[in-house]
Amino acid sequence: MEQLLARLEEYRQMVDAALDDFLPRADMTPATLHEAMRYATLGGGKRIRPALVLMTGELFGVANADAMPAACAIEIVHTYSLVHDDLPAMDNDDLRRGRLTCHKAYDEATAILVGDALLTLAFGLLASRYPPPAAVDLIQIVARAAGHAGMISGQYMDLEGERRRLDDRDTIELMYALKTSELFVAACRVGARLGGAKAEATAKVAAFGKDVGLLFQTVDDILDETASAEQLGKNVRQDAAAGKSTIIMMRGVVGAQDQAAVYAKRADDNLADFGAAAATLLLLPQYLLTRQK
Amino acid sequence: MEQLLARLEEYRQMVDAALDDFLPRADMTPATLHEAMRYATLGGGKRIRPALVLMTGELFGVANADAMPAACAIEIVHTYSLVHDDLPAMDNDDLRRGRLTCHKAYDEATAILVGDALLTLAFGLLASRYPPPAAVDLIQIVARAAGHAGMISGQYMDLEGERRRLDDRDTIELMYALKTSELFVAACRVGARLGGAKAEATAKVAAFGKDVGLLFQTVDDILDETASAEQLGKNVRQDAAAGKSTIIMMRGVVGAQDQAAVYAKRADDNLADFGAAAATLLLLPQYLLTRQK
Numbered sequence: 001m002e003q004l005l006a007r008l009e010e011y012r013q014m015v016d017a018a019l020d021d022f023l024p025r026a027d028m029t030p031a032t033l034h035e036a037m038r039y040a041t042l043g044g045g046k047r048i049r050p051a052l053v054l055m056t057g058e059l060f061g062v063a064n065a066d067a068m069p070a071a072c073a074i075e076i077v078h079t080y081s082l083v084h085d086d087l088p089a090m091d092n093d094d095l096r097r098g099r100l101t102c103h104k105a106y107d108e109a110t111a112i113l114v115g116d117a118l119l120t121l122a123f124g125l126l127a128s129r130y131p132p133p134a135a136v137d138l139i140q141i142v143a144r145a146a147g148h149a150g151m152i153s154g155q156y157m158d159l160e161g162e163r164r165r166l167d168d169r170d171t172i173e174l175m176y177a178l179k180t181s182e183l184f185v186a187a188c189r190v191g192a193r194l195g196g197a198k199a200e201a202t203a204k205v206a207a208f209g210k211d212v213g214l215l216f217q218t219v220d221d222i223l224d225e226t227a228s229a230e231q232l233g234k235n236v237r238q239d240a241a242a243g244k245s246t247i248i249m250m251r252g253v254v255g256a257q258d259q260a261a262v263y264a265k266r267a268d269d270n271l272a273d274f275g276a277a278a279a280t281l282l283l284l285p286q287y288l289l290t291r292q293k
Numbered sequence: 294m295e296q297l298l299a300r301l302e303e304y305r306q307m308v309d310a311a312l313d314d315f316l317p318r319a320d321m322t323p324a325t326l327h328e329a330m331r332y333a334t335l336g337g338g339k340r341i342r343p344a345l346v347l348m349t350g351e352l353f354g355v356a357n358a359d360a361m362p363a364a365c366a367i368e369i370v371h372t373y374s375l376v377h378d379d380l381p382a383m384d385n386d387d388l389r390r391g392r393l394t395c396h397k398a399y400d401e402a403t404a405i406l407v408g409d410a411l412l413t414l415a416f417g418l419l420a421s422r423y424p425p426p427a428a429v430d431l432i433q434i435v436a437r438a439a440g441h442a443g444m445i446s447g448q449y450m451d452l453e454g455e456r457r458r459l460d461d462r463d464t465i466e467l468m469y470a471l472k473t474s475e476l477f478v479a480a481c482r483v484g485a486r487l488g489g490a491k492a493e494a495t496a497k498v499a500a501f502g503k504d505v506g507l508l509f510q511t512v513d514d515i516l517d518e519t520a521s522a523e524q525l526g527k528n529v530r531q532d533a534a535a536g537k538s539t540i541i542m543m544r545g546v547v548g549a550q551d552q553a554a555v556y557a558k559r560a561d562d563n564l565a566d567f568g569a570a571a572a573t574l575l576l577l578p579q580y581l582l583t584r585q586k
Contacts, residue, residue, distance in 0.1 A: 024441055028441075030446055030450055030453060032449070033441065033445065033449040034441065081409075084406075089400070107382070108382035109452050112383065113448055116374075116377060116409075116412065116445055117440055117445045119409065119413065120412065120436050120439050120440040121440055121441060124440060127432040127433045132425035132426045136420045136425040136428050136429060139416060139420040139428075140421055143413050144417065147417060148327065148330060148410040148413070148414065149321065152326065152413070153322070155406055156323045156406055
């Protein structure tokens, strides 16, 4: 596990440096817009999704440098989704990654435009940093995962779940799969595509990504209930306050922990065929299961 | 001019049919999200930007059917920008294309997600409907035009111009160029790219697009001051009410009309070398100069 933590820290530093490079300079005009894009993206974040791109890439022989633009595009899409989700009309969160959310540090209009600009930047990055056949595949992977039938549907279900309690396990799992797993799956597919993985191997890492996403979201909801704001760098007990439909409401913290362990086990099972090459990747579910922030 | 109006009406019908086809079905779940995407995009709109893609495509020998996915992608990007700009934190408009704006017909959260979904869909459409080398070029054209250094900068300047009066003509023209011309230029570049136009010809249609965009925005601001809500299908006198910095504030309606005529003339001058092939395109500035809605 220490080996994984050290590796994740290395990835995090590499990703932060690359994001700094791919984002527009802060001195571009209008200055506030560009500052806010950097504020939202830099200075915090575990960078799990880009790490997943890099690790899956490694599994198929892709150098970190070659996977980095795609890893950053995935993180930029994730960041845009956080900026918009934190808006008053959505989750209305003031704190994120230990700092004020974008619309609190700036204002709502800026946060809307920052999210729009980041999403657009991510596609521009994919289109400009890879040869056309790869670029087009990556863009399709990301557009499907992040679009109306993927992450956005999940966000929509999440909002609907505040108004009307979702009261069966399948519906809650579907919501988690859409709002969270879709981008994890995309991260794995992107790594596989860059490494020229065959369909069968791609399906296995995609299934791994799905379970890792379900695990990640379940633990996120557990921590929202059990952790402190200092630990998480964001306000806690938000789900209960908003009356959100989560696995915690359905099964309690202990039930959710049991389910998280099931997802972690299932995630690893997907990678059985890869043997020692997947050793580091196999540590990820264990880490996500026990994370405290 | 009647010839152009008939042509624009044909384009509009073709574009509406194609949009209907490219948008997700209304019966997809979550139903409201998908209904709202269709509500925002269909049922109204002059479809000038996609017409510009089709007309520029024709100039370089591209069949309408081949240009249509890109034309629709440009219109979808335009629609996403309207949905977000109409939000309370932005321009706070209740009426658009003769109907309630997306956030009034649904709610703010839905409108934010609809905009996000449309933007993502546009890139997915470009990536999936063209061979990779063309797709990548089109995506780069659209991402640059719609991104932080293009349309979004223009929107940001527009918002800044409410807080602090922009009081020189160059700054207002720059704002119009960014918030409006960028997407008109992209429409022309897209048509040129699909027709394999050389750099010089592409530069000329791009310059045409820029002037047409400046003209369009100037007339938009004139109509906001002089027309009725019934004519426009949206609330009027909004710029003055919001204290926006516009050419009207700077030069009055008559000064703005003079400037619009300058843009129209300049737009046509860009196409002098194309001769009779550009005949229909040359009518567009005249139409935009005299439009009453």
